[in-house]
């Protein structure tokens with residue numbers, strides 16, 4: 001018996017509807033699968049973030065422990081490294097450095113004098129002026145420090161601060177006699193922060209300067225010891241911030 005065109009069409013429509021329903025079921029299944037993947041990814045990302053925060057916290061604690069070990073020998077500087085790190089971060093911010101890209105810079109501020117572990121007490125604590133030979137030993141500490149941290153990947157850019165924190169803008173610093181912009185910017189920022197802390201802290205041989213006196217001395221040394229642009233950024237740093245760091249990290 002001949003099949004009518006209508007029946008043929010109806011059969012085709014049913015076929016197509018069945019096919020459509022099948023595709024819709026498959027699409028819904030895929031969507032559910034994708035949602036599961038997305039949820040898994042979100043979970044993994046969250047775990048990864050908390051792991052990396054935990055790791056960074058551990059790095060920071062390790063660096064602080066190391067910095068304290070270095071400072072424990074030197075009773076009069078107190079928490080110098082912590083204060084310098086705090087000044088340095090504010091100054092780097094005022095200068096417009098993108099610190100987020102190089103979080104290791106703070107580690108460098110904290111560990112700048114790590115190499116002093118290799119300087120004998122007789123030289124480190126000598127009350128009078130150093131002989132030429134003693135000065136050579138003393139001036140090795142940035143080299144020793146950068147060697148100590150050489151293979152520690154997470155310290156990365158911290159090494160620049162450790163190696164170059166005694167360089168001077170005019171080229172008269174050490175150990176590499178770098179000049180101007182040859183000196184890594186993190187070390188140029190550090191130099192100002194370090195001097196600010198040295199001047200505003202009591203030492204056995206002199207009383208602490210006021211912030212105003214310290215500002216004047218640092219400004220006078222712009223272009224000689226310090227990068228003039230970093231000094232400009234330092235001028236923008238309010239007294240209140242410096243005072244708060246001094247009080248909080250006494």
Ligand SMILES: [Fe+2]
Nearest residue numbers: 112113165166
């Ligand atoms: Fe130093």
